[in-house]
Amino acid sequence: QELQPVSAESPTQGLPNVTVLGTGGTIAGTGANRTAMVGYKAATVAIDTLIASIPELNKVANIKTEQIFQVASESMTVDQWLKLAKRVNVLLAQPHVDGIVITHGTDTIEETAYFLDLTVKSHKPVVMVGAMRPSNALSADGPLNLYNAVLLAGSKEAIGKGVLVALNDQINAARDVTKTNTSTTDAFKSTELGVLGYVQGRKVYFYRQSTRKNTLDTEFDISNLAVLPRVDIVYGYADMDSAALDGQVAAGAKGIIHAGVGNGSVAAQMKVPLLAARKKGVIIVRASRVGQGIVARNGEASDDALDFVVADTLNAQKARVLLMLGLTRTTSPQEIQRMFYTY
Numbered sequence: 564q565e566l567q568p569v570s571a572e573s574p575t576q577g578l579p580n581v582t583v584l585g586t587g588g589t590i591a592g593t594g595a596n597r598t599a600m601v602g603y604k605a606a607t608v609a610i611d612t613l614i615a616s617i618p619e620l621n622k623v624a625n626i627k628t629e630q631i632f633q634v635a636s637e638s639m640t641v642d643q644w645l646k647l648a649k650r651v652n653v654l655l656a657q658p659h660v661d662g663i664v665i666t667h668g669t670d671t672i673e674e675t676a677y678f679l680d681l682t683v684k685s686h687k688p689v690v691m692v693g694a695m696r697p698s699n700a701l702s703a704d705g706p707l708n709l710y711n712a713v714l715l716a717g718s719k720e721a722i723g724k725g726v727l728v729a730l731n732d733q734i735n736a737a738r739d740v741t742k743t744n745t746s747t748t749d750a751f752k753s754t755e756l757g758v759l760g761y762v763q764g765r766k767v768y769f770y771r772q773s774t775r776k777n778t779l780d781t782e783f784d785i786s787n788l789a790v791l792p793r794v795d796i797v798y799g800y801a802d803m804d805s806a807a808l809d810g811q812v813a814a815g816a817k818g819i820i821h822a823g824v825g826n827g828s829v830a831a832q833m834k835v836p837l838l839a840a841r842k843k844g845v846i847i848v849r850a851s852r853v854g855q856g857i858v859a860r861n862g863e864a865s866d867d868a869l870d871f872v873v874a875d876t877l878n879a880q881k882a883r884v885l886l887m888l889g890l891t892r893t894t895s896p897q898e899i900q901r902m903f904y905t906y
């Protein structure tokens with residue numbers, strides 16, 4: 564449903580039309596007092612209220628809001644990813660919508676962002692934003708993050724850049740950004756691949772763009788999907804065993820991301836259980852728990868012989884997103900490997 568513009572004024576000519584979708588998170592959180600940086604309650608404040616608290620936005624965009632969900636993002640579901648992507652696609656198909664901002668909890672913002680990066684069918688800006696401090700905290704980071712996100716979503720510069728994640732004055736590509744700190748306001752980094760740019764002083768600055776395909780250039784279409792194939796993650800550690808893997812396969816996993824140690828290494832005792840899963844048709848993707856760098860094909864495992872896929876530079880949680888979408892198109896490991904080198 565469409566809500567009324569927050570601004571009492573009629574839409575200002577010349578300003579971009581930005582729709583802000585609220586999904587919850589700390590940016591919409593409240594603490595018991597202004598110093599409650601932990602132990603606060605996420606997802607309590609309505610998106611209308613957050614926008615109304617930043618009157619400066621009236622000079623930046625004509626804003627409409629929709630409260631899509633009100634959740635802490637550790638509880639975000641695949642069903643919600645699908646609903647969100649479908650709503651974004653409906654909105655962006657409307658000529659009067661210039662860009663979208665999505666407020667989101669920071670715990671899984673990178674997963675939702677990469678999912679949208681692969682499933683949004685538009686070159687119009689989609690900017691995801693969150694906060695590390697609740698809305699009523701001392702030095703709350705949400706208001707400026709949100710202001711910058713609306714500015715970015717209404718900018719010509721952000722067109723065709725894929726889904727963006729903007730916090731702490733920095734613009735990140737959905738594919739490359741990850742949460743690197745449990746609590747500080749500089750938690751979001753595009754690790755070694757680097758930020759795309761900055762929002763500073765009411766201006767948007769871009770310096771680079773990902774070479775990986777996104778949005779209109781992907782092969783994924785979720786418009787008629789109600790569910791996605793189940794994909795689980797197995798975490799690597801010294802002296803691990805296959806209990807988690809076996810349970811996930813028994814639960815019906817169609818794909819497994821093996822977040823191995825180092826360069827995606829597979830422990831000797833994991834080879835037989837992983838091969839047994841593969842023989843049942845489960846796609847095995849070798850990722851790494853390290854968080855940076857390429858997992859090399861036929862490096863720490865004979866992927867050709869084992870019929871495994873490698874995750875390239877995607878972390879395990881993003882490899883899971885891509886594999887879920889890949890499995891909607893094919894069950895061929897070769898085809899899925901191609902996707903991991905394309906997106």
Ligand SMILES: NC(=O)CC[C@H](N)C(=O)O
Pocket residue numbers: 587588589590605634635636637667668669670671693694695696
């Ligand atoms: N900083 C945050 O947004 C974390 C709050 C909550 N765990 C969430 O992800 O929604």
